Amino acid sequence: MPKLNENFLKLEKNYLFINIAKRINAFIEANPDKKDRIIRMGIGDVTLPIAPCVVEAVKKGTDEMGVKETFKGYEDSGTGYDFLKNAIARYYASFGADVKPSEIRISDGAKSDCGNIVDIFGEDNIVLITDPAYPVYVDSNLMSGRKIIYANCTKENGFCAVPDPSCHTDLIYLCSPNNPTGAAFTTAQLKAWVDYAIANQAIIIYDAAYEAFITEDDVPRSIFEIEGARQCAIEICSLSKTAGFTGMRCGYTVIPEELTVTASDGTPVSISQIWGRRQGSKFNGVAYPIQCGAAAVFSDEGREQIKVNLEYYKENARIIAAALDELGIFYTGGKNSPYIWLECPDGMGSWEFFDLLLTEANVVGTPGAGFGKNGEGFFRLTSFGDRAKTIEAMERIKKLLGK
Numbered sequence: 001m002p003k004l005n006e007n008f009l010k011l012e013k014n015y016l017f018i019n020i021a022k023r024i025n026a027f028i029e030a031n032p033d034k035k036d037r038i039i040r041m042g043i044g045d046v047t048l049p050i051a052p053c054v055v056e057a058v059k060k061g062t063d064e065m066g067v068k069e070t071f072k073g074y075e076d077s078g079t080g081y082d083f084l085k086n087a088i089a090r091y092y093a094s095f096g097a098d099v100k101p102s103e104i105r106i107s108d109g110a111k112s113d114c115g116n117i118v119d120i121f122g123e124d125n126i127v128l129i130t131d132p133a134y135p136v137y138v139d140s141n142l143m144s145g146r147k148i149i150y151a152n153c154t155k156e157n158g159f160c161a162v163p164d165p166s167c168h169t170d171l172i173y174l175c176s177p178n179n180p181t182g183a184a185f186t187t188a189q190l191k192a193w194v195d196y197a198i199a200n201q202a203i204i205i206y207d208a209a210y211e212a213f214i215t216e217d218d219v220p221r222s223i224f225e226i227e228g229a230r231q232c233a234i235e236i237c238s239l240s241k242t243a244g245f246t247g248m249r250c251g252y253t254v255i256p257e258e259l260t261v262t263a264s265d266g267t268p269v270s271i272s273q274i275w276g277r278r279q280g281s282k283f284n285g286v287a288y289p290i291q292c293g294a295a296a297v298f299s300d301e302g303r304e305q306i307k308v309n310l311e312y313y314k315e316n317a318r319i320i321a322a323a324l325d326e327l328g329i330f331y332t333g334g335k336n337s338p339y340i341w342l343e344c345p346d347g348m349g350s351w352e353f354f355d356l357l358l359t360e361a362n363v364v365g366t367p368g369a370g371f372g373k374n375g376e377g378f379f380r381l382t383s384f385g386d387r388a389k390t391i392e393a394m395e396r397i398k399k400l401l402g403k
């Protein structure tokens with residue numbers, strides 16, 4: 001009988017969304033008349049359709065697959081077509097980050113690469129993850145039995161973790177703009193992490209899945225806008241939230257040429273090469289039509305069209321933030337992010353507030369406690385919903401909590 005990788009038994013049951021669903025179902029059962037009144041603001045998925053020029057590009061790519069002369073089988077490199085990598089490199093250049101097409105690898109999304117990147121690092125590394133955090137970072141490291149230490153994100157630091165120079169780490173996970181807190185690092189805050197990583201000879205795994213939501217000038221879109229990052233960072237990004245690709249599946253990972261680690265025999269080893277070796281064995285690339293669609297996202301027309309959806313979500317975020325301002329409730333996010341992370345009123349716990357909103361306002365959000373211990377007492381609302389429902393939900397919350 002095969003033996004199990006028993007690290008999997010150490011994982012928390014994915015109780016967060018199961019528990020949410022359970023409570024909603026129980027509420028509906030007890031209050032069937034309220035079923036259609038429920039407004040869901042807990043979702044972390046986009047709701048607006050793919051931009052027209054992207055749809056056209058996918059169709060065109062699909063048509064090419066049906067013609068012998070333009071049919072494509074396995075991609076030679078498996079790292080993505082040059083037309084897409086060139087388009088992404090030009091996008092980076094547009095905000096001043098220096099990334100070569102050869103340093104970009106196209107993936108089927110950020111979750112896979114965030115989760116798989118641990119494969120190339122030894123099991124005895126010390127891993128630093130923020131608390132709260134996107135659960136993939138914690139789970140993928142627990143699955144391989146690594147030791148995790150946590151960097152606290154709190155109301156005091158505006159939910160932007162600060163490096164602790166007295167504490168050594170080897171791998172650091174950062175996500176900015178952040179899921180779940182919506183908080184985003186300023187250039188100076190991110191520079192402090194880059195400096196810390198260099199001092200520790202650590203590598204930062206930087207999740208930039210929400211870069212397209214950034215509106216403030218002082219907030220970097222890429223870690224490669226920061227001096228020194230090329231020697232200490234890997235950036236993982238996605239078109240999921242940027243361009244509505246959650247059901248299309250396309251992302252990209254950037255590993256600078258000069259990023260190396262020293263093997264135990266003293267030889268420097270290129271991270272890009274090792275990751276390439278890993279991907280070459282376990283991944284065969286992204287569908288050609290999807291890559292065509294992804295390239296369209298980075299065209300001038302594509303940029304204009306995705307902006308329409310991004311503005312829609314951002315306006316929802318402004319509506320949520322304005323209601324919380326009126327109520328005098330502390331929150332982070334909303335400015336550079338589709339997420340608003342608020343402090344539960346009157347010292348309520350995350351789940352207590354969840355139940356209150358569900359039963360009294362028929363609004364569903366996500367309890368912060370599900371993202372780490374520092375999430376207790378906080379709550380996540382998302383701006384990915386419908387405009388009219390967002391307005392209605394905030395009116396109900398104002399009525400419920402207004403003094």
Ligand SMILES: *Cc1c(COP(=O)(O)O)cnc(C)c1O
Nearest residue numbers: 109110111134179209238240251
């Ligand atoms: C949604 C999200 C992603 C994107 O994952 P995909 O696999 O590209 O859909 C990555 N990181 C964070 C923090 C996210 O919230």
